[in-house]
Amino acid sequence: QGNRSMFSKPLTEAFHALINTNDQAIILINRRGFSSFVLCRECGHVVECPNCHVSLTYHQNDKRMHCHYCFHKEILPKQCPECASPYLRQFGVGTEQVQEVLGKKFPELKAIRLDADSTRRKGSHSDILKQFGEGKAQVLIGTQMVAKGLDFPNVTLVGVLSADLGLNFPDVRAAERTFQLLTQVAGRSGRGFKPGRVIIQAYEPQHFAIQCARNHDYLSFYRQEISFRRALGYPPFQHLVRILCSGPQQVTEQTAREIYDFLLNMGISKETILGPSPAPISRIQGRYRWQIVIKSTYPLQNVLRGLPTPKQHVIVGVDFDPLFML
C-alpha cells in the first residue's frame, strides 16, 4: 500500500532471503484487463486502438503498442495525440517489466517468464515449467497461468502483484474471481517439506476478497459475497440476461432501442432493465456495441424468442448469466 516501487519491503526482503539457497519463488501478476497502458502525464489521455474502444498495451519486446482485441499494432508516439505533450508514460506492470526490475535489483536470482507472449511457440509452456522444475531458474514470473495446478516442492515464496486489479473489472463475479485466484496461487507455496510464504500486494488491501483469501476464510467470503449479491439482485438470486448488439454506429443503437421497446411491450418492467447503453467496450474491430441487461427472477427464454429482427449488418447476441460483460 502506498508503495511507489514495484516490490514492497516485505517482498524485497523475501527475495534477499532466496539468494544462495535452492528455494524458489513464483511471482504472479494479476493483469487481467488494464495493464501497461500508455498515458499522457499532461492531459491524462490514454492511447486507444483506432478500431476498438480499448487502451493499447505496451509490449517491451517489440517496443510497440498492441490491441488485444483486433491485433492492431503501432509504435509509441513521440508526443500525445491530444495535447502534443512529450510526457507519455506507460503505466501498469507486465511480466516483462517485472523481469527487468528483478534482474536489476537481484542479478543473483535467475528468472523466467510464463505468459501468453513467452508461450506462443508450441511446446514452450511445458519447456518453461520443466526448466523451473529442474531449478534452472529460481523465480517464475507469470500471469494467471501460474495460479493453478503447478506443484514445485522448492517454492517457498509466492508474491502477488496488484492483487486487486480484477476487482475494478465490470464483472458480477469480480470478487469471487479475485478470491479464487488468490487462494489458488497461495496453494502454490510450501508444497514440499519446507514451509511457504505468500505476500500479496494490493492497492485496496482491506477489500474483503483479499482479507478472506489471506485468512483462507471461505465461509466469511461466501457470507459477504452472497449478501452483496442478494442486495443487488445478482445471480444466483436473479438471472442476468445481456443482449448485445454490434454493428455500424447508428443502426446498432436503433436496434438496441427497438429491443428495449419490445421488452417493455412484453411487460418487462423498466426498473429491471439496464440500458440500452454502449457496452463497457463500446467498439471492437470497428463495430459499435450496445447492450441491454435485464435482471429477472424467472427465465426469459420465451420472451426473448420473439426479439425484433435486427437492422441490416447488426448482430444481436443473448447471454444468460454472462461470465463477463465487456
Ligand SMILES: [Zn+2]
Ligand atoms: Zn496529452
Ligand SMILES: [Zn+2]
Ligand atoms: Zn483494436
